[in-house]
Amino acid sequence: MIKILLFAELQEEAGTDQVEVDKAGVTVNEVKSWLQKQYNLTTLENTMIAINESYADENEVVKDGDVIAFIPPVSGG
Amino acid sequence: MSQLFDIKDTPLSIEEVVEKVTRRECGAIATFIGTVRELTHGKRTLKLEYQAYKPMAIKMLEQIGQEVRDKWPGSTIAITHRVGTLDISEIAVIIAVSTPHRKAAYEANEYAMERIKQIVPIWKKEFWEDGTKWVGDQLEKNAYPEGKPSIKGEEND
Numbered sequence: 001m002i003k004i005l006l007f008a009e010l011q012e013e014a015g016t017d018q019v020e021v022d023k024a025g026v027t028v029n030e031v032k033s034w035l036q037k038q039y040n041l042t043t044l045e046n047t048m049i050a051i052n053e054s055y056a057d058e059n060e061v062v063k064d065g066d067v068i069a070f071i072p073p074v075s076g077g
Numbered sequence: 078m079s080q081l082f083d084i085k086d087t088p089l090s091i092e093e094v095v096e097k098v099t100r101r102e103c104g105a106i107a108t109f110i111g112t113v114r115e116l117t118h119g120k121r122t123l124k125l126e127y128q129a130y131k132p133m134a135i136k137m138l139e140q141i142g143q144e145v146r147d148k149w150p151g152s153t154i155a156i157t158h159r160v161g162t163l164d165i166s167e168i169a170v171i172i173a174v175s176t177p178h179r180k181a182a183y184e185a186n187e188y189a190m191e192r193i194k195q196i197v198p199i200w201k202k203e204f205w206e207d208g209t210k211w212v213g214d215q216l217e218k219n220a221y222p223e224g225k226p227s228i229k230g231e232e233n234d
Contacts, residue, residue: 007130008200009211046213050198053133067197069130072212076134076158076199077111077128077170077190 005069007032010047014039024064026072028056029069047072081155082138084129084199088117094171097155103175107182109190111170115161125205127160127169130198134158143190145174149181154189158199169201187223 001028004019013019014035023031036044048071049056055071060067081097095106115127138156145154154174163169172189176182193199202211 004128007198008128008202008213012211016140045168050130050133053130053136055196055218065176069133071198072200072211073199074194074196075201075212076129 002031003067004031005067007070008072009043010041010072013041013043013059024062026062026064027058028062028064028068029058031062032058032070035070043072044070064070080135082135082142083157084134084160085115085157086159086161089157089168089171091168091173093154094157096174098153098173098175100153100169100175102151102177102188103153104177105179105182106173106175107179107186108174109170109172109186110168111190113167113169116167117231120205122165123206124165125163125169126202127158127163128200129158129160131160134198138193140190140196144192145185148188149176149185152176152181152185154185156160156189156193158193158197170183175212224225224232 001020001056002023004021006014008017023034032044037049049058050069050071051062052067091108095108097189098106102209115122132153142154145152158170158174159168171184171193172192174182174185176185
């Protein structure tokens with residue numbers, strides 16, 4: 001299982017802040033496509049990905065137990 | 078020692094952040110206080126809500142701290158960011174940098190704020206009279222033109 005974290009607008013669109021799903025062994029990009037379909041998200045395109053709290057590439061393969069965070073454009077400060 | 082990089086859901090104290098960087102060998106402490114602005118291009122903000130991916134946000138703040146120490150040797154930096162609902166004029170972020178001499182303190186402080194706006198996973202929701210929106214892209218550039226934020230910070234020199 002992997003854990004997906006959603007923030008800001010994505011969290012409101014999906015109606016949840018986290019999802020657990022059996023997607024180990026596929027790329028981040030595939031997780032993203034699944035998420036998009038599952039929740040009909042309109043704001044997923046410009047997001048960054050973090051795996052286990054570090055920015056990651058969309059082609060990386062996720063492992064069992066990974067935490068994948070979808071990070072919309074940040075606006076701190 | 079209290080931690081230099083923090084995310085809090087209660088009002089921030091400038092004294093507390095300054096105290097973290099005060100050292101006998103420093104001759105300057107530059108502070109930056111980011112506050113909630115009421116008017117942006119004539120549009121009235123009623124309040125803001127900040128959300129953070131807290132463990133990663135703290136990691137990214139620590140990374141900024143490392144960048145600052147590398148660029149301005151002898152500096153010490155502390156950053157605290159607020160989350161939750163903030164009213165107009167409340168403090169959203171405090172950055173304090175201490176250095177032996179003042180020029181480096183000013184420079185390092187500004188650099189840290191720019192980096193926060195690029196890489197730290199914190200989001201702001203605007204509440205206006207006619208609606209709400211999670212705003213991104215505070216630097217007023219396209220969202221991640223290169224596909225991802227610059228983790229290295231090289232083009233910020």
